[in-house]
Structure formats: C-alpha cells, structure tokens
Amino acid sequence: MDGVTDGSYRECLTALFGGRSGISLCVSEFVRVTRQPVVERVFLRHCPELARGGKTRAGVPVFVQLLGGEPHWMARAAETAVALGAPGIDLNFGCPAKTVNSSDGGATLLKDPCRVEAVTRAVRAAVPAELPVTVKIRVGWEDPSPVVEIARAAEAGGASWLTIHGRTRRQLYKPPVDYEAIGRAQAAVSMAVVANGDLFGVPSLFEAAQRSGCTAFMIGRGAMGRPELFARARGTQRAALDPRPFEALLDVYADTLLASGANERNTLGRLKQWLRMAAMLRADMKLAFEQCKRLQTLDEARAKLREILLRDPSEPLELAG
Template sequence: MTLLLAPMEGLLDFVLRDVLTRVGGVDRCVGEFIRVSGSLLPDRVFFRYLPELRNGGRTLAGVPVRAQLLGSDPASMADNAARLAQLGPEGIDLNFGCPARTVNRHGGGASLLREPERIAAVVAAVRRAVPAHLPVSAKMRLGYDDASQALDCALAMQDGGACEIVVHARTKADGYRPPAYWEQITPLRQALRVPLVANGEIWTVQDAQRCRAESGCDALMLGRGMVADPGLALALRRADEQPHEEHGAAPLLPWSALAPHLARFWQMVCEDLEPGQRAGRLKQWLNLLRRRYPQAQQAFDEVRVMTDQRAITQWLARRVAATAADPVPMARAA
C-alpha cells in the first residue's frame, strides 16, 4: 500500500506537511499548486510554496515532496517545469482537478477536463521539458459536469507521459460533497497501464478499506481525513499488516500524543506565516480535528475568541502541559 498526502490550498501547506509527516505513515507528499499564467516564475515563488526544496525536496521528517503546477498553456508550463526541475523536487505533478471558481474561470484545474487534447499537450510538453529521471504525474477529477470524459482524460495524461495519476472520485460539479464515487475509478484502472491513486472522502480505516475494494487501487491519497486524524496513515498501515484484527473507530493517535504536535504547528505558524494568518490557522486545524477528537471541541471553544499571539502561546503551553500530566481526566472533561 502506498499512502500520499494531498495538497490543499490554504490548509495542507508546508507547516502541516512537516507536522503530519513527523507523525508518520506517509510515503510521499504533493505540494499546493503553483499557478502558471504565462510568465517564467522567479525561484522565490517555488521556494515559497515548497520550502522543502531547501531540504533536498523532503520534509524535515525525510518524506519526499512532489511539486505541483497548475496551468493550461503547454509552452509556459514546460518552461516553468524546467526551471522548477533545477531546484530539486522529488517530481512534478500537474493539477487537472482544482474545482475553485477563479481557477476554472481562467482555464485551469478541472476546466481542462473538458479538453482531453489540451491535457495531453500540457503533459507532453512538461514531460519533454524535464530530465527523464524526474517523475511527472497528474491529478484529475472524474470530470467537469459529469464523468463521461473520464477515460479520455486519463488516457490523455498517460499518453502524454504521466507516470502516475491520482483520481479524486468526484466531478468538479460535485465539489467536496459526499459521497466519493470510488467505483468509477475501476474502469480507468483497468484501461490504463500507469498506476492510479484513489482519492476522496477517506476519513477512517473503514473508508480506506472500502475505497480500496471498490476502486481496486492499492495506493491512496489522504487529504482532510489526515488533517482531522493525523494518525490515520499509521492506522491504515496497522490494519494492512493485521487484516484479521479488529480496528476500532477511535483515532490511533491519542489526544495526549497529538498535543505536542499542535505546539510544534503553532511554533512554525508563528515563525513562517504573516501575523494576521496565525490565529486563524490554529483555529482551522482545531476545527477539523473536532471531527475525530472530542477534546478538540473544548480546545476550539477556548481559542476561538483569541487573537493575541502571546495569549495563544501561553494557552497552548498550559494545554500541552496539562494533557501530558493527566491525559485521562482531560479526555473525560472534554
């Protein structure tokens, strides 16, 4: 089983990549998309989105990170891919799945799923522009309004030279509304030579097992499910190694073990992000953690009205210390 950590604009950035790969279980990450709109981007843009380029293309925990480009012009995408390749990413991924209205209005992301021939041209141009040893992969949705062109798009990516395709099992029109249609990945997997990775609505071990069964894919990409349950990849590893064991619904990583990771996350946020973004990022993560941890609800309620960085730092230090000293009563109190 291969487990990838998804890119999520404004959420799963280099800070969370660092924290989540420290928890463990992830084989590879994909960075947030870097938008290519016609000009050759300066190096500082690539480094801003993918600081791991300064660490050999890996997170500090040693997990490789593939850079992702988003654009529709083959020549411009090729030029930027060639420049990016010189900076040492693990590989280059191409985004044909972003459902954001602004991105699609300008002909990027999922909007290209209506033009398989354009997809093939973009992938082929990038593949020719970067060294042969560097992987070029792609991410897609099942389609724009429907899945009628899913196979054409996947074949276009393969024929253009993509070595791997992640399939988010929803259309652009579906957005992020459940369910994900994992079973619609199966005909793509059967028709293609390159490996497919299933993505979408994987929140628990049970979700992952159903996704693998319905899609036929042994490789999964985890997004919001991993953010809400940082121990999810480890839990999937354990379930894969012990298929006959009972695996409970509770997170594998207890709240007491997660608390130090929250502290590191806050430290990195304060060091690397603009002051106006810091409190919101912590609240954003706690908000998702509430889905899997009852204790996160109490934490979210306490920090929700805070804006002062020093006050949040002091609150978090007390929270971590209390959790480490007496994790069971805190869990009951939450």
C-alpha cells in the same frame, strides 16, 4: 490542499513517530502558472524543501505541484522547479475553486481531455525521464462519464501515475465519492492510479480499495483529524493519536510556522484552519475549534488548546453549541 498543507504542516506530519509517519510522498501547495515565467522565490515559498534537496527533514520527498492551462508555460515552470531540486512534478487538473477555474486552471481542463494530454506531454518533455510527472484529476466536470477518456489522455501525455479524486467539480466536496468511477479509470490504463476522497480512517481505505481496485491512496483532509492514519494504514501504529500528543503536534506546528517567518496573525489563522478540519473527525477537536475560533491572539488559542486537550480525561467532554 492550497492554504492548508504548507511546508510547516508537511514538516510536522512527516516527523511524527520519530519520522515513521507512514507518509511516502508529499505534494506542495499549487504554484499558479500563467503566461509568464515563475520566479524562483515563488517555488521556494510554496516548497521550502527545495532548499534541502526536495525533502522534508524526515526524508520524505515533496513534489512541486503546478496549476495552469498553457503547455508552454507549464513546461517552463517545470524546468525551473527541477533545476531547483524538485524530485517530481505534479499537475493539478482537479482544483474546484471558482477563481482558479475562471482563470483557466485546475478542474476546468477536465472539460477538454485533449488539453490534459497537451499540458502533460509538454511537461513530460521538459522534465528528465528519471523524474516522475504525475497528474491529479477529478472524475469529471459535471458527471463522471468522461473519467476514462481523461485518464487515457493523461497516460497518453506521459504521466507516471494518476491520482483521482472521486467527485466531479460540480460536487465540490459534497457526497458521494464515486470510487467505482475511479475503478473504471484504473482498469482502462496501464499506469498506477491513486484513489482520493473522504479517506478518513482505515475502514474507508479498505472500502476505497475494494470499490476502486486501487492499492495506493492520497490522503488530504483526513490527515487533519487523524494525522496517525498513514502509520495505522501501514500497521506501525494501532491507536488514534491521544489528545496530549495531538496538542503537542499543534504546538510544534505553531512554532514551526513562526520560525518560518509567519506572523502571529497568520499562524493563528492556520491553527484555526487545522482545528476546523479536524473537528469533522474528533469530538475534542470540535470543542477546541468552537472555543478557539473567535479568539484574537495566538497565545489565547494555545492556552485554550492546552486547557481542553490536557484536561483530566475522567472529566466529561461537553460540546459547545
């Protein structure tokens, strides 16, 4: 997720539970590819793990995600990423942002499956055979009827596996998630298909599996409120993350951002962003976001988080607003 799942976030989540986070693979924020070469510093900014073998410190591989519509330039960008140590390349044909789509990137390619195939084929040819080239799509632009054609185009281009978000671009993030459409694509191709969309808890993982037939899942927004979800899905953790360790996680995240070179203003913005997304799933995070969203300094926000999340659990939790 662009502007959310940065290197500091990946570092903190994969380090959870002593490195037994349950996360098997991460994908970087997208690297925008236009009709010119992408310089090395851009890759290192989006994927700082390239400086240490393409993995987080907990040893989780991080694929470099590319976003663009020109096969030649996407292939050149993939070559550079691989030369820098990327363990895999992920192609973003799913981003619904208007600014991205209007500049020939993301979900706009879903309108022409031949373009999905052409970009995938060019990148696959540029990347060593032993390294995966994966593709991320939505079920369609306006409706899910083309999902099988799009999936087959990605497979024809040589994708190693396909991740499908179960909404159209037109929906953005509005309900419902169409797991059955993911299932139709899954049944139509021989490569693995990864389900994505509103995976907010173990029950939703079971529902997605039952309705789509998929056995692999990509979790995005759900990890903001339930970072323990990966470990719970694997059975290594049974309970939700308590407020105290969640506060410690957010504290480490802020420190990690600052250590990476982020200034206090940007760190505060990222912290509020995490709280805003976590507020969808946790009452304590909803309270924390409401109390922190107008604060002007990082120190104020961190103090307020400690006040809210480290409070006496016997005290009632009152939601603001």
